[in-house]
Amino acid sequence: KEKVKITKEQQALMKVVVEAYNRHQIPQDVAKKLLQEQYSEEENFLLLTEMATSQVQVLVEFTKNIPGFLSLNHEDQIALLKGSAVEAMFLRSAQVFSRKMPNGHTEVLEERIRKSGISEEFMTPMFNFYKSIGELHMMQEEQALLTAIAILTPDRPYVKDQQAVERLQEPMLDVLRKLCVLQHPQEPQYFARLLGRLTELRTLNHYHAEMLTSWRMNDHKFTPLLCEIWDVE
Numbered sequence: 001k002e003k004v005k006i007t008k009e010q011q012a013l014m015k016v017v018v019e020a021y022n023r024h025q026i027p028q029d030v031a032k033k034l035l036q037e038q039y040s041e042e043e044n045f046l047l048l049t050e051m052a053t054s055q056v057q058v059l060v061e062f063t064k065n066i067p068g069f070l071s072l073n074h075e076d077q078i079a080l081l082k083g084s085a086v087e088a089m090f091l092r093s094a095q096v097f098s099r100k101m102p103n104g105h106t107e108v109l110e111e112r113i114r115k116s117g118i119s120e121e122f123m124t125p126m127f128n129f130y131k132s133i134g135e136l137h138m139m140q141e142e143q144a145l146l147t148a149i150a151i152l153t154p155d156r157p158y159v160k161d162q163q164a165v166e167r168l169q170e171p172m173l174d175v176l177r178k179l180c181v182l183q184h185p186q187e188p189q190y191f192a193r194l195l196g197r198l199t200e201l202r203t204l205n206h207y208h209a210e211m212l213t214s215w216r217m218n219d220h221k222f223t224p225l226l227c228e229i230w231d232v233e
């Protein structure tokens with residue numbers, strides 16, 4: 001059985017990505033807000049657009065710290081950000097949802113989200129994803145690397161130099177694979193399950209524009225940044 005070993009360079013890569021991931025976290029805690037009180041559908045929509053707008057700004061800062069990203073072709077940098085912003089938000093939401101909370105809090109949080117204004121048809125796929133992320137009990141190194149791997153997806157629309165993106169994504173996949181073997185020795189399939197979540201994440205991508213435009217309220221206002229990043233308005 002070959003002894004899996006994380007090299008010095010891989011340690012350094014992981015450190016950079018995890019520090020960037022932890023540095024660029026959402027300032028105010030949306031879960032705490034939602035647990036404090038029940039908001040109207042309009043207030044929830046406004047909260048979502050504020051959270052999502054700050055999440056995009058945070059994502060850009062995180063991405064700039066991914067080794068090699070800033071050396072990519074500039075149009076490709078934009079294509080990768082545009083292609084992954086919604087996934088990064090759902091991944092972040094899933095991580096927020098699966099955080100250990102005092103008894104009963106997760107149920108209240110789920111209830112508040114169910115009543116936030118999102119139309120019923122999207123609840124099942126969204127909560128299935130959140131629960132499947134929760135079951136993985138991901139460490140923050142895994143969360144950070146998985147987010148970086150999602151951003152560095154070579155086959156996003158309009159990416160010209162896919163090989164250059166692959167060359168950045170591969171080292172992340174290598175260190176994540178080793179980390180999974182070392183942290184979850186009893187679960188040889190754990191790495192594959194992690195990557196499977198990225199596939200599930202892409203399906204949520206299809207729904208996101210409709211989730212927003214079908215929000216139970218009229219006159220949906222988006223920030224200019226969200227109009228750029230999300231396919232709305």
Ligand SMILES: O=C(Nc1ccccc1F)[C@H](C1CCCCC1)n1c(-c2ccc(Cl)cc2)nc2cc(F)c(F)cc21
Pocket residue numbers: 026030031034044045047048051052055089090092093094096097098109112113116118208211212
């Ligand atoms: O703020 C949000 N997500 C979010 C965005 C950026 C960074 C961190 C985030 F958590 C929204 C709120 C907004 C206010 C109304 C309820 C949903 N949100 C979603 C979500 C996100 C996007 C769509 Cl289209 C549908 C639901 N899923 C959540 C699960 C949670 F555990 C959570 F705490 C908040 C969550």
